[in-house]
Amino acid sequence: MTGTSHGGRLRAALPPDGTGTTEAHVTERDALLDVRDLRVSFPGRGWRAPRVEVLDGVSLRIRPGETLGLVGESGSGKSTIGRAVLGLVPVAGGTITFDGERVDGASRRRRRALSRDVQVVFQDPYTSLNPSLLIGDTLAEPLLAQGVPAREARGTVADLLDRVALPRDAVHRLPREFSGGQRQRVAIARALAISPRLIVCDEPVSALDLTTQRTVMDLLLDIQERTGVAYLFVSHDLSVVRVMSHRVAVIRHGTIVETGDADTVTREPEHPYTRRLLLSAPVADPDRQRERRTEYERRFHADAS
Amino acid sequence: MSASVTAATAPRRPGTARRFLTNPQAVLSLLVLLVITGLVVFAPLATQHSSTASELSDAFGPPGGGHLLGFDSAGRDVWARLLYGGRNTLGGAVLAVAVALVVGVPAGLAAGYHGGWFDSLASWWVNLVMALPAMVVLLASRAVLGPSVWVLMVVLGVLVAPSFFRLVRGAVAGMRGEPYVDAARVFGLRDSRIIARHVLVVVRAPVIIQVALVAGMAIGLQAGLEFLGIGSGSLPTWGAMLNEAFTNVHRAPLLMLWPGLALGATSAALVLLASALRDVLEDRGTGPVAGRRARRSAAESTAAREDVGERAGLLSVRDLTVAYTLADGTSREVVSGVDLDVHRGEVLGLVGQSGSGKTQTAFSVLGLLPPGGRVSRGSVLLNGTEAVGASERHMRGLRGDTVAYVPQEPMSNLDPAFTVGDHLTEPLRTKLGLSRAQARERALELLRQVEIPDPARVMASHPHQISGGMAQRVLIAGAVSCDPDLLIADEPTTALDVTVQAEVLALLRRLQAQRGMGVLLVTHNLGVVADLCDRVAVMREGVIVEVGATADLLTDPRDPYTRELLDAVLDDAPARAPWRPREVGAL
Numbered sequence: 001m002t003g004t005s006h007g008g009r010l011r012a013a014l015p016p017d018g019t020g021t022t023e024a025h026v027t028e029r030d031a032l033l034d035v036r037d038l039r040v041s042f043p044g045r046g047w048r049a050p051r052v053e054v055l056d057g058v059s060l061r062i063r064p065g066e067t068l069g070l071v072g073e074s075g076s077g078k079s080t081i082g083r084a085v086l087g088l089v090p091v092a093g094g095t096i097t098f099d100g101e102r103v104d105g106a107s108r109r110r111r112r113a114l115s116r117d118v119q120v121v122f123q124d125p126y127t128s129l130n131p132s133l134l135i136g137d138t139l140a141e142p143l144l145a146q147g148v149p150a151r152e153a154r155g156t157v158a159d160l161l162d163r164v165a166l167p168r169d170a171v172h173r174l175p176r177e178f179s180g181g182q183r184q185r186v187a188i189a190r191a192l193a194i195s196p197r198l199i200v201c202d203e204p205v206s207a208l209d210l211t212t213q214r215t216v217m218d219l220l221l222d223i224q225e226r227t228g229v230a231y232l233f234v235s236h237d238l239s240v241v242r243v244m245s246h247r248v249a250v251i252r253h254g255t256i257v258e259t260g261d262a263d264t265v266t267r268e269p270e271h272p273y274t275r276r277l278l279l280s281a282p283v284a285d286p287d288r289q290r291e292r293r294t295e296y297e298r299r300f301h302a303d304a305s
Numbered sequence: 306m307s308a309s310v311t312a313a314t315a316p317r318r319p320g321t322a323r324r325f326l327t328n329p330q331a332v333l334s335l336l337v338l339l340v341i342t343g344l345v346v347f348a349p350l351a352t353q354h355s356s357t358a359s360e361l362s363d364a365f366g367p368p369g370g371g372h373l374l375g376f377d378s379a380g381r382d383v384w385a386r387l388l389y390g391g392r393n394t395l396g397g398a399v400l401a402v403a404v405a406l407v408v409g410v411p412a413g414l415a416a417g418y419h420g421g422w423f424d425s426l427a428s429w430w431v432n433l434v435m436a437l438p439a440m441v442v443l444l445a446s447r448a449v450l451g452p453s454v455w456v457l458m459v460v461l462g463v464l465v466a467p468s469f470f471r472l473v474r475g476a477v478a479g480m481r482g483e484p485y486v487d488a489a490r491v492f493g494l495r496d497s498r499i500i501a502r503h504v505l506v507v508v509r510a511p512v513i514i515q516v517a518l519v520a521g522m523a524i525g526l527q528a529g530l531e532f533l534g535i536g537s538g539s540l541p542t543w544g545a546m547l548n549e550a551f552t553n554v555h556r557a558p559l560l561m562l563w564p565g566l567a568l569g570a571t572s573a574a575l576v577l578l579a580s581a582l583r584d585v586l587e588d589r590g591t592g593p594v595a596g597r598r599a600r601r602s603a604a605e606s607t608a609a610r611e612d613v614g615e616r617a618g619l620l621s622v623r624d625l626t627v628a629y630t631l632a633d634g635t636s637r638e639v640v641s642g643v644d645l646d647v648h649r650g651e652v653l654g655l656v657g658q659s660g661s662g663k664t665q666t667a668f669s670v671l672g673l674l675p676p677g678g679r680v681s682r683g684s685v686l687l688n689g690t691e692a693v694g695a696s697e698r699h700m701r702g703l704r705g706d707t708v709a710y711v712p713q714e715p716m717s718n719l720d721p722a723f724t725v726g727d728h729l730t731e732p733l734r735t736k737l738g739l740s741r742a743q744a745r746e747r748a749l750e751l752l753r754q755v756e757i758p759d760p761a762r763v764m765a766s767h768p769h770q771i772s773g774g775m776a777q778r779v780l781i782a783g784a785v786s787c788d789p790d791l792l793i794a795d796e797p798t799t800a801l802d803v804t805v806q807a808e809v810l811a812l813l814r815r816l817q818a819q820r821g822m823g824v825l826l827v828t829h830n831l832g833v834v835a836d837l838c839d840r841v842a843v844m845r846e847g848v849i850v851e852v853g854a855t856a857d858l859l860t861d862p863r864d865p866y867t868r869e870l871l872d873a874v875l876d877d878a879p880a881r882a883p884w885r886p887r888e889v890g891a892l
Contacts, residue, residue, distance in 0.1 A: 066884040073802040086491050108495075115493030128484035132506045141502070142492035180659075190488070209658040210829065210873040228887050236803065239875035246884035263880035280807035282832030283876045286856045289835040296807060 031061040032099060032230050033085065033198055039093035040080050054080045056254040057094065064197065065224065067231040069245030069262065071238055071277065077254040078234045082200040085232065086120055087111050098198070116146060119191040123203035125183035129175040135186055136171030142193045160189040164219060181212035188219065198230045205240060217244060238277055242266035250274045276300060324585045331581035337574040341567070345391035354382040356389035356541050365557050374563055377546070378553050387563055390541035394524060395571070397458040397542075401523040402516055404462025409469025410512065414500055416470070417477025424474070431467040439464045439526070447535055454527065454540055461526060465519050472515055476508045510586035517579035521572045528568050543568050616686060617646035619823045620670065620708075620791055625683035625693075627665045627674065627847075639665050641847040642683070645825075647791060652817060652824040654838035654855065656831065656870070662847040663827045667793050669693075670825070671710055672700035688790060705736045709789035713796040715776035719768035725752075725779050726764035729786060736787050751782040755812055774805035778812065785816055792817070795827045810836050831874055835859055843867045 028034060038058040041051040054077045062068045072078040083089045085096055087106065096104040103114055119142075122128035129138055136157055143153040158168050164185040175183055184204060191199050201220065205213040217240065224231065235241050241248055241262070248265040250258045250273065258271040269275050279296040283289050325331050344351050354372065359379045366376035374383035416424040439461070446460045480486060480503070489499045531544025532551070543564040550560035616623070627640035640662040647653045657663045668674050670685055672692055685692040688707055692700065704710075712718040719728060729748035733739050739747060745764075752760035755778040768776060777797065784792055797813065798806040814837055817824055826838060834841055834855060842852045843864065851864040862868045 063884060063886075065887050067881070073804065083487075086487075088487055088490065112493035112495070115491055118491070120488060120491045122484040122488065124484060128488055130485045130503050130506070133502070137502075141489065141494065145492045145494045145498070187488075190492075194492075211658065211869060214873045214875075237875075238803075239878065242880045243875055243878045244881065246881055261880075261883045266880055276804055280803040282807075282810070282830070282836040284831035284835050284859055284871065284874045285876070286835045286859060289832065293811075293836065297811075 026061040026063060028061075030063050031097075032064045032066075033060075033062040033232070034097040035060050035081070035085065035094070036097075037094035038081065038084060038091065038096065038104075040077070040084055040089055041092045042089075051092075054254055055084070058251070058254070058256055059094075060249055060256065060259070062198065062230050062232060064230055065228040066247070067224065067233050067245045069241030069248040070232060070234045070251060071236065071241050071248060072251035073236060073277075075253075076251045078236075078251050079202050081251070082120070082202050082232055082234050085198075086118060086200055087114075112145075115142070116194050117197045118200065119194070119196040119198070120200045120202065121184070121187050121191050121204045123206050125180050125187055125207060126175075128187050129183055131175055133174075134171065135173050135175065135178075138175075138186065139171070139190050139193060142190060146194050148194075156193065160193055163192065163223070164189045179212075180208050181216060184208060184216050185219065188216070188223070192223065192227070192229075195227065196229060198232065200232045200234070202234045203236065204233075206235065206237070213240070220244065238266050238281060250277070272299075321585065325581075328581050328585055330577055331585055334574040334577040334581060337570060338578065341391070341571055341574070342395065345388055345395055348385070348388035348392065351388055352382065352385045354385040356381065356385040358382070365553070375559075377560055378549055378557070383546075383560065383563055386541045386546060387543070387567055390543050390546055390564070391567060393454055393540050393542045394527060394544065394568075397454050397527050398520045398523040400455060401458040401462040401465065401527075402520050404459050405466040405469055405519060406512075406516070408463060409466035410473050410508075412466075413470040413473025414477055414504060414508075417474040418481060418496070418500060418504060420478070420481070427470065428474070431470050434464060435467045437464070443526075443530060444535060452535070454531075454542060457530065458523065458527065461523055465522070468519065469512065469515060472511050473508045476511060477504050480504065480507050510582070513586060514579045514582050517575045517582060521575035521579070524568065524572055524575070528564075617648045619649045619651075619688060620645070620647040620825065621684075621686040622646070622666070622670065623684045623686075625666060625669060625685060626681045627662070627669050627678055628681040629678045636681075638681070639678075639847050640669070643844075643847075643849050645842060645849070647823045647825055649790065649823055650817075650821040651840065652826060652838045654834040654841040655825060655827045655844060656829065656834055656841055657844035658829060658870075660846075661844045663844045664795055665847075666844070667710075667795050667825060667827050671704065671708060671793060672697070673710075705732055706787040706789055708791045708793060709784035709787065711777075711781055711784045711792065711794040711797045714800050715773055715780050716768060716800075718780060719776055721768050723767075724764065725766050725768070725771065728779065729764070729783055732783065733786055747786070748782075751786050752779070754785075754816070755779070755782045756808075757782075772805075774801055774809065777801060777805075777809055781809070781812065781816070785820065785822070788820070789822065791823045791825065793825045793827070796829070797826070798833060799828070799830070806833075813837060831859065831870065832876070843870070 036059045038055050039053070040055040041053045044050050044052050058077070058081055060068060060070075060081075070078050070081060080089060084091055084104070087103070091104040094104070095102060098114065098118065103110070106114060136154075139157045139160055140150070140153045143156055144150065148156070157171060161168050161170055166182060166185050166189070170178070170186070175186070178186065188204070204220070205216050208216060220231065221244070223229065231244070233241060233244050235244075245262045247259065248262050249256050250265065250269070250271065252273050258265060258269060258274050265274060266278065269278060276296075276299070279292055279299065283292060352373075359381050360376075361380045363376040363380035364378055366372070366380065368375040372382050372384065374387070377383050377386065412427050416427045442464060443457055443460060447457060450456045450460075486499065486503055489503055494502075527542070528544035528547065531542050532547045534548055546564035547561065547568075550557070550564065554561060622643055622645040625640055625643040625645075626638055628636045628638045630636045643662075643666055645653065645655070645666070655663045655666065665674070665678065668678075669680050670687070670692065672695065674680070680693050683693060687703055690703070692703065719725070726745065726748060729751060730741070730744035733744040733747055734741065748764060749760045752763055757763050757775065757778055763771060763775065763779070771779070781797075794813065798809050801809060810833065813824070816822070824837075826833070828834060838855045840853065841855050841858045842849050843858070843866065844850070845866050851858060851862065851867050853863075858867065859871065862871055
């Protein structure tokens with residue numbers, strides 16, 4: 001019936017996970033980011049409640065300059081993977097290796113050094129910028145944190161604004177003076193400030209209007225083209241991930257169920273859950289949507305009623 | 306995007322100093338405080354007399370001969386005592402506030418930012434201190450530590466420190482989970498720097514306001530203690546002067562006036578300053594006036610059109626214009642001259658980006674525009690009855706059985722204090738006059754119709770116990786409970802996961818077909834339109850740019866804006882080619 005109650009049954013009938021199959025394409029030597037058997041759990045609610053497993057043995061690899069799309073529904077644990085890579089949630093098991101070096105459980109000091117290489121763009125452009133800091137200060141922050149002299153930082157900030165196509169006088173403005181799309185550009189500029197090698201993009205276009213979404217996606221693709229940065233691109237939207245990613249991993253209930261190149265996973269998926277995701281999203285063409293709906297009902301109607 | 310225009314033209318935010326200087330209450334109260342502090346600090350310049358030199362022959366002497374306010378009961382110069390006493394009174398208040406700040410703010414920062422055992426311990430300690438009666442502790446500490454104003458003020462500082470602690474801790478704990486703090490951590494900022502740059506900015510304003518309030522309170526409390534004779538008897542303070550004057554109130558009542566006036570003026574100025582600071586510092590601005598709603602319309606206001614064309618029987622909107630009154634008194638059109646028709650049994654999609662006015666259009670049909678908004682022109686016929694300008698009573702009669710509403714956020718549209726059953730049976734009983742048992746029977750049947758398994762359990766559940774998809778089904782059940790002719794659904798699936806969305810869309814389609822309802826479906830998702838709608842209206846900046854049958858409009862759009870929207874749809878965008886290594890040196 002609903003996604004959750006149905007999910008429990010479907011999951012029991014499946015093999016434990018889809019890891020290790022297509023992931024074998026990326027060798028350990030090639031990988032910039034190598035996540036193996038990652039486990040994350042949060043304390044349960046209430047006194048002595050059992051811990052809630054959010055990630056249940058997730059493995060993935062990203063090569064330099066590559067985008068791995070990570071698709072899943074709310075509560076699947078897709079954002080938690082990104083937060084674990086960033087060191088924002090404690091890792092309960094498994095390893096995270098960046099550029100040949102273990103980074104899970106890294107000290108704060110090591111983390112600070114690592115922040116030169118790994119950056120983030122969050123979903124909500126309204127809360128990811130400090131409302132009381134001027135845009136210029138927000139952009140200079142990562143530079144100053146890395147010990148760049150203030151004078152030099154100012155020049156870099158102007159360059160950054162050019163790169164994301166914002167006017168230079170934006171430095172003197174507050175976030176609230178900008179639209180969602182413009183704020184997301186600021187967040188992207190901030191992530192680019194210290195030329196990272198990997199950016200974790202946590203639903204970066206989900207809060208944006210359709211046309212704005214497209215321009216921000218183009219900006220991210222363009223930046224990757226020019227700088228060779230790798231993206232871990234987290235999203236709930238298969239069609240966005242399809243355009244953005246070289247490879248796509250589908251996650252459900254803390255487990256990756258399918259990985260493969262973008263075209264295969266988003267057009268001819270193997271796993272029933274991925275197929276369900278694909279058929280659930282309506283297309284903007286009445287005839288094709290009717291076919292899709294019929295197909296969906298044929299496959300999942302038994303579950304739906 | 307909606308606010309891009311505003312961002313380009315918005316004037317620079319006036320600086321804090323400027324906002325302070327244009328606030329008369331702030332300027333006036335600060336001026337009073339400055340004058341009082343100035344007189345007290347530069348007391349030797351304001352009087353040549355000593356505050357302690359006593360000339361018994363002058364006792365209760367009238368003003369004159371350089372003695373501005375005359376003499377007190379011991380023959381001392383009142384004006385001089387007032388000035389030098391102010392040093393002790395104000396100095397004591399400053400000391401108390403300083404102690405409270407030094408104790409409360411760092412502890413609050415640490416507890417709020419790090420949480421954990423320190424937070425638990427500190428909060429426990431703070432609760433303990435707050436439970437102590439301040440007056441009793443002050444009396445006890447005087448007995449133990451000796452009769453000194455300064456010691457008492459230090460103790461008072463410790464006693465009021467919890468108010469700073471709680472203020473700071475609350476603000477910091479609230480922002481700890483904000484993405485921008487996470488982002489700062491990812492940039493490798495040290496905790497100390499994050500606290501200084503991100504956290505202090507947040508608590509700065511409330512702390513400054515609290516300082517003014519606490520200073521006023523400290524002055525009052527100290528004066529109270531002195532008046533009761535529990536201060537350090539030897540030092541001149543305003544409170545002590547009150548005490549002395551009180552004993553001679555019948556002989557020289559004016560002696561009460563001067564210290565009372567000084568105390569009152571200072572305390573009042575502090576409180577007024579605090580409240581003015583609140584306005585000045587916590588002004589987050591009106592910003593690009595609430596992007597979603599406020600859009601300046603392209604069309605100019607004209608007289609209502611005469612030509613109305615043929616109007617649909619169920620819902621017919623003509624020349625609908627919705628305007629909002631802004632803070633500065635001007636008004637802004639968010640919907641301009643919209644024409645819409647929904648026939649019986651028809652599903653009309655209303656498509657547009659955020660800020661296009663589509664939700665405002667839907668709300669004006671329901672007669673539920675938020676405060677500040679009004680239908681400034683046009684006509685809305687619901688089942689042939691005019692809804693514009695109709696009384697609230699009349700509209701209430703229409704809602705439910707003529708027109709019903711399914712909102713975007715299912716969770717925030719259910720009251721957490723009531724069960725699902727309460728939500729469903731209430732309208733059945735008031736609207737259809739069913740008995741409690743009948744209503745319950747009907748509600749169970751409705752939940753079955755929206756394909757909820759185990760309806761009895763869901764009826765007894767509170768909103769937080771059910772999933773978002775389930776909540777939306779409950780709201781749909783509620784919307785169709787009184788058999789409406791027209792259902793207005795505002796982005797009914799936007800907040801749902803895509804697999805849940807598919808199920809909810811299927812449910813809406815089935816209910817619509819079974820009941821022959823007309824539906825006005827507000828959405829930004831052209832896939833949802835293709836799935837459900839017979840006709841579509843495309844809206845942009847408060848104006849409808851194109852209306853047509855769904856298949857025609859989506860396959861052969863005539864308006865360039867519709868084409869732009871369709872081009873942004875990613876359905877047929879090619880997938881990205883597999884990764885290939887970059888040439889060496891390309892990095």
